[in-house]
Amino acid sequence: MPDLIPVAAGVLVPFCRAGVLEAADVHLARLVCRAGGESSPDVELAAALTVRELRLGSVQMDPATIREQVTQQILDPAVMASAGPAELAAATEFGELEWPDPDRWLAELDASPAVAGPMTPPNRRALRLDDGLLHPERYWQDEQQVAALTAALAEDPPAGLDGSAVEAAVRAVDLALAETGTVLDPAQIRASEQACRRRLSILAGGPGTGKTTTVCAILAVLRRALGDPGPVRLAAPSGKAAARLRDAVAEVSVGLPAAIRPPAVEATTVHSLLGSRGPGRGFSHGRHDPLAAGVVIVDEASMLSLPMAARLLEAIGPSTRLVLVGDPGQLVSVDAGSVLTDVVASAADLGPDRLPVTTLTSNHRSGGAIARLAEAVRRGDHEAALDVLEAEDPSVRFVGVDAATVALESLPGVAGQVRSVASRMVEAVDLSDDVTALGLVDEHRLLCAHRQGPYGVEAWSRQLDAALSDVLPGLGRGRWVLGEPVIVNRNMRQLEINNGDCGVVVSQDPVPTVVLPSGSGAARRLPCALVASLRPLQAMTVHKAQGSQFNRVTVVLPPPESPLLTRELIYTAITRARAGLMVVGSRESVVRAVAQPSLRRSGLGRIWNLRTQRGGQIGP
Numbered sequence: 001m002p003d004l005i006p007v008a009a010g011v012l013v014p015f016c017r018a019g020v021l022e023a024a025d026v027h028l029a030r031l032v033c034r035a036g037g038e039s040s041p042d043v044e045l046a047a048a049l050t051v052r053e054l055r056l057g058s059v060q061m062d063p064a065t066i067r068e069q070v071t072q073q074i075l076d077p078a079v080m081a082s083a084g085p086a087e088l089a090a091a092t093e094f095g096e097l098e099w100p101d102p103d104r105w106l107a108e109l110d111a112s113p114a115v116a117g118p119m120t121p122p123n124r125r126a127l128r129l130d131d132g133l134l135h136p137e138r139y140w141q142d143e144q145q146v147a148a149l150t151a152a153l154a155e156d157p158p159a160g161l162d163g164s165a166v167e168a169a170v171r172a173v174d175l176a177l178a179e180t181g182t183v184l185d186p187a188q189i190r191a192s193e194q195a196c197r198r199r200l201s202i203l204a205g206g207p208g209t210g211k212t213t214t215v216c217a218i219l220a221v222l223r224r225a226l227g228d229p230g231p232v233r234l235a236a237p238s239g240k241a242a243a244r245l246r247d248a249v250a251e252v253s254v255g256l257p258a259a260i261r262p263p264a265v266e267a268t269t270v271h272s273l274l275g276s277r278g279p280g281r282g283f284s285h286g287r288h289d290p291l292a293a294g295v296v297i298v299d300e301a302s303m304l305s306l307p308m309a310a311r312l313l314e315a316i317g318p319s320t321r322l323v324l325v326g327d328p329g330q331l332v333s334v335d336a337g338s339v340l341t342d343v344v345a346s347a348a349d350l351g352p353d354r355l356p357v358t359t360l361t362s363n364h365r366s367g368g369a370i371a372r373l374a375e376a377v378r379r380g381d382h383e384a385a386l387d388v389l390e391a392e393d394p395s396v397r398f399v400g401v402d403a404a405t406v407a408l409e410s411l412p413g414v415a416g417q418v419r420s421v422a423s424r425m426v427e428a429v430d431l432s433d434d435v436t437a438l439g440l441v442d443e444h445r446l447l448c449a450h451r452q453g454p455y456g457v458e459a460w461s462r463q464l465d466a467a468l469s470d471v472l473p474g475l476g477r478g479r480w481v482l483g484e485p486v487i488v489n490r491n492m493r494q495l496e497i498n499n500g501d502c503g504v505v506v507s508q509d510p511v512p513t514v515v516l517p518s519g520s521g522a523a524r525r526l527p528c529a530l531v532a533s534l535r536p537l538q539a540m541t542v543h544k545a546q547g548s549q550f551n552r553v554t555v556v557l558p559p560p561e562s563p564l565l566t567r568e569l570i571y572t573a574i575t576r577a578r579a580g581l582m583v584v585g586s587r588e589s590v591v592r593a594v595a596q597p598s599l600r601r602s603g604l605g606r607i608w609n610l611r612t613q614r615g616g617q618i619g620p
């Protein structure tokens, strides 16, 4: 790491050499300390470690435990088992690091002009020490905001609600759904009732547990109980997930009797819902101009970052209900925070009266091997996960070797399947059958945790290009090829295109043209040049695939020492597959992934608990 050293001085140099800090951590810490008139090396180290924690997704740094925590990461046996000379040198440096004494460190932070205390007015200093934990000020504020607004919404009963009308509405909707063949399970009924009786409710559950069906039931119950519940707004953190929610709600609603059928509603990204003014420029909806909605339903809420959750909650006005829907086992947002996981975890302690969470647990889609594997991973049971992987079920294959040592062509059936899909794609393109071509894009997807290196998207995409060289000649050479799958990498609202939308190149005449799903889900053609962020699509990161499902999925696991290998990563990858799954990676990688839940430090649970202890209420 020699290029990082010049930016660090004094106490930070060995922390950079030992691989604890990166250049950006040091730069930001420097700026913060300089702006706050602080020159103490120990405060600068605390600031840099707080920035490091934020980079890794946590919004607080605990001076009392950070040493132990970083030691576990850097001297992790899985990392050391395959350490090269650079890692071994860093580990030696790490062993010689001098950490400040925690009590003295805390006292110094408490007295620092760069650090606000719990009672300091907002926005005076860039860091804040609260209850012995150091936070970036902005994230501390967002956390306070999310804790207070969540609690306030959860405890504020909707105005003018007739309890018996709710009960009657739930019974009527339950009966109507039963006539379509869907008998709501007790948790689905509880969730429908709760969403009506409470201004905030949370609906959690894995894939196929009936979340979307319950969303429809909620909308129908609200309609039946209230007559006109006000405008319904559906949203999700990504455009792709929003489009899926809209289509799924429409599909279930069609079967309901007209009297309670939820009206067709558009779904948008949470950014659009809040009226994004563009990157870094805030939102038009907020505390002073709340959303004009009777009910806001946000799906894939596990992807909500702490700042996004804060902005969303601020925009919920006094006559609006908010329903958060998601799977707490999935990967959390790229930006810091893990709001859904925190809410669900805290509800287990505080109870549904305080935090109205309903968790759906019956899988209504299939009891197949993919669902069993997902469930074993969710429980953290690596033996059960390996049992499913090694049982040779036709829907789950396991290639139990280090993924860097195998080639695509040696994975049983994968290259053949990819070629067969591409041939069918070319046929559909020849016939100008855009709907079929678009449907084939999600037939198979290869997912990686890493972008680069032998386990990454780039290397595996090159292998996929090579495997398709006969069917789609010219792939990977910088020109669009007929039948080539593509992905959009930016939201383009004016064209109703979402980041993550996937399509196919369907024509070269007169210009390269792509078919993409439209706002209403139908196929529509656009010149490739108009969609500026269009890129070739072969392999994809698991993060990017969140909110999508594919018929067949091949998952390339990283090596056991990869910091990206977590339970949430493997769970999210597995649950992208509808019918067939192949996992490529060593047994050690599977065991390690299942054993390692991603740990994001957050103070939401602590704030709710403190409030409960103080006054029996979790609200502000």
Ligand SMILES: Nc1ncnc2c1ncn2[C@@H]1O[C@H](COP(=O)(O)OP(=O)(O)OP(=O)(O)O)[C@@H](O)[C@H]1O
Pocket: 181, 182, 183, 184, 185, 188, 205, 206, 207, 208, 209, 210, 211, 212, 213, 214, 248, 364, 365
């Ligand atoms: N109570 C029920 N009884 C029978 N079938 C049900 C029930 N609830 C949902 N289903 C069916 O199970 C399947 C999965 O339901 P749904 O799409 O609502 O789950 P989901 O949790 O939203 O799944 P995902 O997160 O994967 O989108 C659907 O085919 C749905 O019709």
